[in-house]
Amino acid sequence: MYRTRTGARGTTADTRPARSRRARGAGLGVAAWLLGLLFFLPIAWMVLTSLHSEPDAATNPPSWAASLTLDGYREFFGVGGGASPWPALINSTVASLASTLLVLLLAFPAAYALSIRPVKKWTDVLFFFLSTKMLPVVAGLLPLYLFAKNTGLLDNIWLLVLLYTSMNLPIAVWMMQSFLAEVPVAVIEAAQLDGARLPTVLARVVAPIAAPGIAATALICFIFSWNELLFARVLTGVVAETAPVFLTGFITSQGLFLAKVCAASLVISLPVLAAGFAAQDKLVQGLSLGAVK
Known part of the structure; x- marks a missing residue:
C-alpha cells in the first residue's frame, strides 16, 4: 500500500510540470497571435482605407460601414488621364x-x-x-x-x-x-x-x-x-x-x-x-x- 501511494503521488507530481509547460506554451501562443494581429492591424487599416472614397477615408473617426469602391486604384493606374x-x-x-x-x-x-x-x-x-x-x-x-x-x-x-x-x-x-x-x-x-x-x-x-x-x-x-x-x-x-x-x-x-x-x-x-x-x-x-x- 505504501508503494502504491508513493507511485500515485509520484505520478501526480510528474504531471504537474507537464501541465505547467502546456499552459505556458498556450499562453505564449496566444501572446504571439495577439502580437501578430497588432502588427497586421495597420496593413488591414490601409487595405480598408484604399477601398473607400476620399470623403469617407477623410472622416474622423473613420467609417467602417462606408461603401467600398476601387476609385483609388483607378487613379493610381492612371485610368482617366492620370500618370x-x-x-x-x-x-x-x-x-x-x-x-x-x-x-x-x-x-x-x-x-x-x-x-x-x-x-x-x-x-x-x-x-x-x-x-x-x-x-x-x-x-x-x-x-x-x-x-x-x-x-x-x-x-x-x-x-x-x-x-x-x-x-x-x-x-x-x-x-x-x-x-x-x-x-x-x-x-x-x-x-x-x-x-x-x-x-x-x-x-x-x-x-x-x-x-x-x-x-x-x-x-x-x-x-x-x-x-x-x-x-x-x-x-x-x-x-x-x-x-x-x-x-x-x-x-x-x-x-x-x-x-x-x-x-x-x-x-x-x-x-x-x-x-x-x-x-x-x-x-x-x-x-x-x-x-x-
Whole structure:
C-alpha cells in the first residue's frame, strides 16, 4: 500500500510540470497571435482605407460601414488621364533585381574567402565592411550628386544599380559569411580531391548547401533596394523615377488624399510581399542557419 501511494503521488507530481509547460506554451501562443494581429492591424487599416472614397477615408473617426469602391486604384493606374505608374514600377524592378544579382555575385566569393578559406586578419576585413555603413547616407549625397552631374549619370537607372549594390554589399558579406561558415569543410575537400576547381566548388558544392542563406540575403537586399527613397529622390527625375518616388507624387499642395495614397502604397508593397511569401521557407531556414549546433 505504501508503494502504491508513493507511485500515485509520484505520478501526480510528474504531471504537474507537464501541465505547467502546456499552459505556458498556450499562453505564449496566444501572446504571439495577439502580437501578430497588432502588427497586421495597420496593413488591414490601409487595405480598408484604399477601398473607400476620399470623403469617407477623410472622416474622423473613420467609417467602417462606408461603401467600398476601387476609385483609388483607378487613379493610381492612371485610368482617366492620370500618370501611369508602370515606368516607375519597371525602374524599381530593374534596379532591385540587377543590384541584388550583382551583390550576390560579389558577396558570395568574398564570404567564401572570409569563412571557409579565411584570409589573414579576416575579422579586420569584416569590420571594414561594417565601417562603410557608419557614414550617414545624407553625408555622401552631395558628392554623389556632383559626380552624377559631371558624368552625365543624373536620371539614369544604372547609377541607382551601382549605388544599391554598394549599399547592400557590406550587409550581404556579413550575412553570407555566417551562413558559409556552417558549410562542412570535409565536403569541399572531398570535391577538391575529385578534381573540382574553385568555380565548380562554389557553384555545385557550396551554393546548394548554403541556398537558404543565399535566398535570405537576396530577399533582404531586394527589399532594401525596392524601398530606397533618398538616392532615387535626389538623383532621378522622370526617366529613372522609381516606385517610392512616384508614391511621393500623391502628396500635393492640395492635400493628402488618403484613399489614393493607401491604394498606391498597397500596390507598390505587393512585389516585396510576394517575394517574401515565395521565399519564406528559405528565409526562415537561412536566418536560423547555425542557430542550433
